[in-house]
Every structure is written in structure tokens, then in C-alpha cells.
Amino acid sequence: MAARPDPGHARADTTDDRVYRTIAIRLVPLLFVCYTVAYLDRVNVGFARLQMDDELWFSDAVYGIGAGVFFVGYILFEVPSNIVLHRVGARRWIARIMVSWGLVSGLMALASSPASFYLLRFLLGVAEAGFIPGILLYLTYWFPAHRRGRITALFLTAIPVATIFGGPLSGWIMQTFDGIGELRGWQWMFVLEAAPAVLLGLVVLRRLDDRVADATWLTETEKAVVARDLAADDEARPGAHTSVRSTLRSPVIWLLGGIYFTIALGIYTISFWLPTIISRSGVESTVTVGLLSAVPYLFAVVAMVWVATHADRTGERRWHTTVPCAVGGIGLVAVGLTQSATVPALVALTVAAAAISSAQAAFWSLPTALLSGVGAAAGIALVNSIGNVAGAVSTSLVGVVSEATGSTAGSLYLFGGVLVVGGGLVLALRIGR
Template identity: 50%
Template sequence: MTTSSLSTPLGGTPSLSTADAVYRKVSWRLIPLLFVCYIVAYLDRVNVGFAKLQMQDALQFSEAVYGLGAGIFFVGYFIFEVPSNVLMHKVGARRWIARIMVTWGLLSAGTMFVDSPMTFYVIRFFLGAAEAGFFPGIILYLTYWYPAARRGKATSLFLAAIPFAGILGGPISGWILQGMAGINGWQGWQWLFLLQGLPTVALGLVIWRYLDDRVKDAAWLSPAERELIAREIAADNMGKSEVSIWRVMAQGRVWLLALVYFSFVSGLYGISFWLPSIIKAIGVKGALDIGLLSAIPWTFGVVAMYLTARSADRRLEHRWHSAIAAVVGAAGLLMSVAMHGSAAWSMVGLTIATMGIMSTLPVFWGMPTGFLGGAAAAAGIAFINSFGNLSGFAAPFMIGVIKDATKSTDAGLHMLAALLVIGAVLVLRVKPSATSSATSSATSTH
């Protein structure tokens, strides 16, 4: 597209079709790379769930040891999340995201050398510290390129990497566990960490060379295209908070959103870490078969997530979309427990649960990015994400303790369903952002 092709109607405002073309160009440039990066990020975060199928017996870990090791990742993540995101806002996404990916890729590959509970805890803690800032950094980065009325769709395309990681990662992880076992004297779970950690390092180097920090740095956009985006982002930022980090942390709405996100992410990590074990418990034995079946819930989840985000963008409404999706997720978890006598119906329940849980995520992020801007957005998004991700520590650990005590994951899934319902109630108490109200008339024809 050339500069002259950005025709404007009377009054000097670019037509909707012109703006659509510019943002399509941005999306084709940014989203595929960020999408692939988040696939490997999510695989590195949850592949410990597949490794458990062999690792637990090989190292004689109890369910509680596994749950604590899986979850302690998020303690390191929580401690370093806010400073990481604030630094990214200052030094730029290209250098900082590349640094994050290289360090966590090396640590993830190094998990293959775990030989005791303590080494498991230590490397998982430092893995969380290394990855801290990646997800909120990308959420913040998208606010540099998309106004609120377009950000939900872009965020959903990025977050689609989570279910795609499940779709691709399940069969690949199952194949590595079975097919690579014994090669070079290493067990399948060791190969799993190595082969899913090193690609992250390579992608970090791609980010270093390919990503632009801001719109003004994008040589692949014409001056008129850069001006269009900058103008819309500036209009979008009017009325947003640009205050100190400590004032952001003191806002009641930020804390409420953090509690909501904690509830939603509890369901996500409950599914992510325990889905292979739940499928095994309903009678499926082979690692490859477990991996193939685990792709089913994620496949339906990505479709539900995209359609929900698209609906929320069109209506500029986030609270009810999030609440309804959370209740659907809770209902699916309860169904999977009630029907555990039938493998088929249990899978239906898990699929419904994954559809609901995944649909909460892109819609949720429309709320904090709707009223926080600049350094306030960097700190607020990071705090909300880091607090919410503490559920990644709490949920796996509690499910592990419950399973050790009851020899079943049923009570743990009931707990996750209750947390989702609590999140649905809390999200309806979030005050709609002024940004959404201000932009609704401008985007009603979108």
C-alpha cells in the first residue's frame, strides 16, 4: 500500500475500509510471530504436565511434590513480573522480549537434568523468573499498535496460541515421550524438555532482528499509515490513567481485576497441567493417545475464544462476555466429574470447560487496557497478570494435595469450578471503562 492510497472522505478522517487495510497489514506483520512465540512459551510452561506421565515415576515424586514444582514457577513469575514489564516499557520490546525468550528457553531445556524435588523446585522457580514479563509485555505491546475497538480481536489471535499449543503440543509431546525414550541414554521426559526448550532460544533471536519497538520505527509502514495508527492510538489514550506505579497498585479496580483474573486463570491451569492425567484416569493409557485426545478440547476452545472476542469487540462489552464464559467453563468441569464413568461424556465436559475458560481470556484483557495507559499500563497489566498467575501455583498444588488425600481429581475440579463462578460474580462488579463508552459510537458500524 502506498501513501497516496490512504484516501480520506470529506473532513479528513480515513474511511473504515482504509483503516481496516492498515490494521490488516499490522496484524500480518506482528501476530504470526507473536503467536508462534506464545505457543512455545505455553508449551515450556505446561509441558511439565506431560512430562509427569513418566517423570513422576522415574523420580519417585508424590502428587504434592509434582503440584508444588509445577506451581512454584509462578512464585518467581509473580516476584519479577512488574519490574520486568516496567523495564520493557523503558528499553523497548525488541531487546527485552528477546532477552526473556533466550533465558527461559535455556532454563526450560535444563529441566531435563532434574534429579530430586529440590532441583525441580529451584529450576521451576528460576524458569518463572526468566519468563516474567513475556505475556504482559505482549499485552502492553499490542496497546502500542491497536486502539481499544480493534485490540480484542488482535489479543484473541495472540491468545489462540494457548489452545493451539494444546492441539499441537499434546500429540508432539506424546510422540516425544514414546518415540525418543532411550535415545542417547535419556528418558522420554528429558527429551521433551530439551526439544521444546531450544526452539524458544532461536525465536528469541528472531524477535531481536524482526520486532519493532513502536509504530514510528516501522519502516514497513508508509508515513501516512504510521500517522493513521498514531492518531487513533492517541485518541484511544485520552482519559486513560497515566500515574505513578504505586498509585496504580492502590486502585481498587486494579485489585478487583486481579482477583477476577486469579479465578479465571485457576481454571486455565487446572486444565493445562492436569488434562493429560485426567484423560489417563478415564481409561486412556498410551502417551500418544493421551496427547491426541488432549487436542480435542483445545480445538474447540480456540474457536469459542475467537467468536467470543469478536462479539465483545463489536459490542464493546467485556463484563457479561467474561462472566457467561466463566460460568460455561464451570459447568463443563462439573459435567466432566459427574460423567467420569463414561470416557466420552467426560471428554465432552472437559471440552465445554476449555471452551468457556479460554473465552474469558481475550475479553478480560479489554478491561484493564481500557483505562490504563503508558507506564501505568505497564505496571497495571503486569500486576494483574502476576497476581492472577499465582493461581498457577495454587491450583496445581491444591489439586495435587487433594489427589494425594482422595486418590481422585474430582474434588479439585469442583474447587476450580467454584473459583470460576466467583470470578463471574466479581467481574460483573467491575466498572465499565470510560474508553469503551467514549469509543462505542465511533465504532458502532465496525
Template identity: 50%
Template sequence: MTTSGIAGGIPAGLQDADDATYARVTRRLIPFLCLCFVIAFLDRVNVSFAKLQMLEDLQFSETIYGLGAGIFFVAYFLFEVPSNLIMHRVGARRWIARIMITWALLTAAMAFVRGETAFYFVRFLLGAAEAGFFPGIILYLTYWYPARRRSRITALFMTAIPIAGVLGGLISGWILEFMNGLQGLAGWQWLFLVEALPSLLIGISVLFYLEDGIAEARWLTVAQKQLLQRRIDAESQEKSHHSIGSAFRHPLVWLLALVYFGSSMGQYGFGFWLPSIIRATGVSSTLEIGLLSAIPYAFGIAAMLLVGRSSDRTGERRWHYGLSALAAAAGLVGAVVWRDSTAAALVALTVASMGLQCLAPVFWTLPTGLLGGVAAAAGIAVINAIGNLAGFVSPYLMGWIKDTTGTTAVGMFVIAGFLLLAGVLVVIGVRPDSTPHR
């Protein structure tokens, strides 16, 4: 059997076998991994909805909120690379389960925060607990899928972000509105308690559902396992398999880390401040804010899937990324310009969401198409860790600017600038021949 399919040249008869096998893998893995990521992202940004009540109850300033929201990512940065290397050694099943169970317990602990120091401390521990989850899943997908299939698969997996945005808006708004005061607890406390439970249950189920790789998959035939492994082995020969240190020295790793920092500035600025931006347009009901917050994420799902499919079909990555970054930046600027109109601002926020959701699926085809083995584990983690430092900078910067100026407008302009920078760096800095696919 030829392995030319890695370059797109599989004969028609063998292509059918390939497609059927990968369809089976996708049906087995992607819905479950997507569910895990939905829960992860909910627990990461539910503080943005809790903020609507929490700041008044605990007498926190916007700067305190921004620092607490962002300090999660300091721990995330510190523990990201070690976490991914541990997963590469001990296997995805046990490590992903450990991550999910520990962050569930810490999310529940957020309900009992009473002061500024405790807020910072629990958010830091939450970041340490979750470190390695996302890059671990990205690495895990490279164990199953070759690069030419990965943008669409990553897009399917990352629909979890807008899905979490839709569900988070609906569920969080309902909890804040109708559970406030129940059993003597505030709505924001119930928010953390209720949304921690799915993480705990799904985390336990990971131990029974996931396999560490192709060889352990009892739901595949021997022939299917051999087919999948041949595809991975053939592509693996084209990648760099160097030491951990070489991943840190690779110039493209650092360029992509800077790109991911820019896009993450937009992602987290949007995610942590969307409810507040909507409230600033004149919406006062927490339930209505939750419902309106779901709309931009719903449109983001469709955009992500369409752009991911187009990028895989054409093999083009740079302009798919660059134009998505431009749309995201334009949407954020539009939300500022039309902030006096809820409808107009919501349209702009929807454009921003569509652009933002398209970035990551295209982006992650770049490092995963270049690196393999322990270099992939380290390189992906380095890129994600540095990029996610924006998760600290973005909310803290926005909070400080809001306290200083009384508006989020300046912060949105700064974040739009970072998105434009990320788009330009990919278009001009990532050559068409930098990876197996453009």
C-alpha cells in the same frame, strides 16, 4: 482527519483506510507474536506431559509435582512488575528476546533434574525468566491498537494457548512414546530438550523481526504511521496516566486481579492436569493421551475467536465473560461426574476448554481500556502477577488433594467455584462505564 473513530464514528472513507492499515499491522505482528506465545505456553505446561513418566522415574509424589509446577508462578509473581517496567523503558524487541532465550536454556535444564530440590529450583528460575512475557505482549498491543479493536486482536494472539494445547498433546505424546530410551535418555528428558530448541531460535529472531513501536516500523508508510499514532494519541487522552503507585491504589486494578486469579485457577488446573484426568478415565497409552488432549484445545480455538469477535462487535464485555466462566465451570464439574467414561469426560473437558479460552481475550480489554503509559505497564503487570499466583495455588492444591483423597474430583469442584466467582465479580463489579467500552 477526525479522531472520532475511537468512539466508533469514523466516516466510511476514512474507515476503509483505518481497516486497511490495521489489517497490515495484524498480518505483520499477530502471527509472529502468536508463535512466540505458542512456544511460551508449551514450555510452561510441558511438565504436565512429562509427569506421565517423570514421577515414576524420580519417585515424586503428586504433591511434589504440584508444588514444582506451581513454584514457577511464585517467581513469576515476584519478577512480573519489574519486568514489565523494564520493557516499557528499554523496548519490547530486546526484552522479549531476552525472556525467550533465557527460558529456552532453563527448559533444556529441566531434562537433567534428578531430585526434588533441583526440580523446585529450575522451575523457580524458569518462572523468573518468563516473568513479563505475557503482560509485556498485552502492553505491546496497546502501542498499536485502540481499545475498540483489542478484544478480537487479543483473541487472535491468545489462540496460542489452545494451539499450544493441540501441538503439545500431539508432539509430547509422540516424544514420550517413541523417544523413550533413545541415547539413554527417558522420554520426559527428550521432551524438555526438544521443546526448548524452538524457544531459542524464535527468541533470537525477535531481535530482527519486532520493532519497539509505530515510529520504527519500516514496513509502514508515513501516512499509515500517522494514522495509527493519531488513533493511539486520541484514545490516550481518555486514559489514566498516573504514577506507578496510583496503579496499585486503583480499586478496579485489584478487583480485576481477583477476577484474573479466579480464571487462572481454572486455566492452570485444566492445563497441568488434563493428561492425568484423561489417563484416570482408563486411557493408558501416552500417545493416545496426547492425541485426546488435543481435542478440547482445538474446539477452544474456534470458541475464542467467535466470542472475541462478538464482544468487539457489540462492545459488551461483562456477559461475554460471565457466561464463558459459567461454561468452563460446568465443563469441569461434568468431567468429574462422567469420569468413568472417556468419551463423556472428553466432551465435558471440551466444553470447559471452550469456556476457559474465551475468558482472557475479553478480560484484557478491561484494564487496557482504562490505563495508559507507565500506569498501564504497572497495572497490567500487577493484575497478571497476582492472577498468576493461581498458577502456584491451583496445581499444588490439586496435587495435595489427589494425594489426600486419591481423586482429583474435589479439586475440580474447588476450581469450578473460583471460575464462578470470577464470572460473578465481572458481571456485578465492573460497571458498563468503568472502561471506554463495556
């Protein structure tokens, strides 16, 4: 069992604080922007469907399956991608991921049938596979456990920020560019929002360093501070999984994957269906839908950082994950009960988004307490892969149920209950306290 983080570490001396502040300023903004673009390219299909349905005659089921097919390619290539990253370095591999997913995302403008829609979504998943677990692994190379929670949360706030800015941006592009150059607004959206991924891939290739030892912008004394803290982390977890085989055979890693499945179920349900829920509550303008879609995530950003900072300060991880899971589950049920009225539905979506996002940020401090070396590369990717099965399940199931019943309420009740169960499973873990 890994030793829990020592809250006393949070009171590091001024020199240590300065070192990690320098690292954070150098790395986090770039990684944050990259993830914002990644998440926008992943979920902008939720906005595209507001026009695609009328033009291509896509049903809820076709949209749901297409959105979910992304995760088939993503899951299949997740673990291999992260192992490659560990071996060849984050700089080249993350740059490759970003350029390839940008190109495929732009090609989404060519979707003209369910078959082409499914194929492009699958290829987008293959292209992006390994990005999120790769960054989570990369952060373990630079930040010790007692500082990593808040840094991870700052990185993961890219999800709500992508929605805060992406929703209005997507709505504006679709409405403003519709019909220009004989392209529909949704086609322009895919092309224009894909370009930053390719450009950022080139920036990553130039700016990112694989390890602390490669950072010419740190002095040898500063590098020694990080090396000391990371070595102390390794000593504090003598039973950590360090090989691919031991990691993949660990029941605890699979349990963590199952827990993350319940959290991701909530994340993707809101991400993919938020525009549709708001639209069906009586809002007709795509720009207004985009603006209202940003509201839940404004609160989510604040909640994520606060919960993760409090967890770092106290050294407690499990309850910081369990409680937000329970609140998020209740929030999803409330969305199902109120989705026919715009204001109540938006309040329920806000509670659910803030709580589930906080649970996700707090959760990722748990797997790294058990993992090290190439075992961390495989384990983080495996947990993320299992969790992202929820992407395929949520999008496909909500679409099918919605088409059969005329409402998404039944799926929201089910997923809310599953999320509460996931929060309960966190308490069964013997990681930290």
C-alpha cells in the same frame, strides 16, 4: 470511569482496515508462535510426569508443588520485568526473556530429585516473567481499543494451539525417543521443545519494532492513522492511570487481579491436569493421551475468536466475560463428576476449556480501559501476577487433595464455584458496559 468503546469504530474505512491488517500480518504471527512455544515449555511438565513419576518416584504432591513453584518466580519478577520492557523496548527485552526461558526449560532434563525439580521450575518462572503482560502491553502500542479485542484473542489462541499440537508432539517425543542416548523420553521432550524458544528469541531481536515510529515497513501516512486512533483512545479515558504508584494503589486494578485469578485458576487446572485426567479415565498410551488432549482446545480456538470478535463489534465487554466464566465453572464441576469415563470427561473438558479460554480473551480488554503509559506496564503485570497466583494454588492444591482423597474431583468442584463467583464480580466493574 473510562468511556466504553464505540461500536461505530468497527466500521472503519478501507484505508484504516488496510493499515491495521498490515500491522497484524507483521506482528501477530510472530507473537503467536512465540507464545505457543512459551506455553508449551510451561505446561509440558504435565506430559513429562507420565514418565517422571515412575522413574523419579514423584508423588502427586511433589508434582503439584513443582508445577506451582514456577509461579513463585514468575510472580515476583512480573511487574519489574514489564516496567523494564516499557523503558528499554519490547524487542530487546522479549528476546532476552525467550532465550533465557529456553535455556532453563532445556535444563529441566537434568531434574533428578524433588529439590532439583523445584529449583528448575522456579528459575523457569523467573526467566519467563513479563512475557505475557509484555506482549499485552506491546499490543496497546499498535492497536486502538476497538480493534484490540480480536487481536488479543488471536494472540491468546496460542494457549489452546500449544496444547493441540504440543500434546501429540510431547507424547510422540516421549514414546519415540525413549532410551536413545541413554536419555528417557521425558528428557528428550524438554530438550527438543526448548530449542525453538532460543531460536525465536533471535528472530524477535531482528524482526520486532519497539513502536510504530520505528516501523520502516509503514508509510508516514499509515503511522499517522495509528497515532490518531491511539490519541483518540487516550482522550476517551481522561481518568486512566498513567503512573506506577496510582496503578498499584487502585482498588479496581486489584479487583481485576482477583477476577483474573478465578479465570487463571480454571485455565491452569485444565492445562496441568488434562493429561492426567484423560490417562486416569482409562487411556494408557501417551500418544493417545496427547491426541485426546488436543480435542478440547480445537473448540477453544473457535470460541475465543468468536467471542472476542463479537465483543469488538458490539462494544460490550463485561457480559462477554461473565457468561463464559459461568459456563466454564459448570464445565469444571462436570469434569469432576465424569472423570472416570473417557468420553463424558472429554466432553466436559471441552466445554470447560472453550468457555474459560473465551473468558480469558474477553477479560484482557478490561484492564487496558483504565491504564496508559508506564501505568499500563505496571497494571497489566500486576493483574497478571495476581491471576497467576492461581497457577501455584491450582497445581499444588489439586496435587495435595488428589493424594489425600485419591481423586481430583473435590478440587474441580471448588474451582468451578470460584470461577462462577469471578464471573459475577465482573458485573461490578464500571468499565465499558
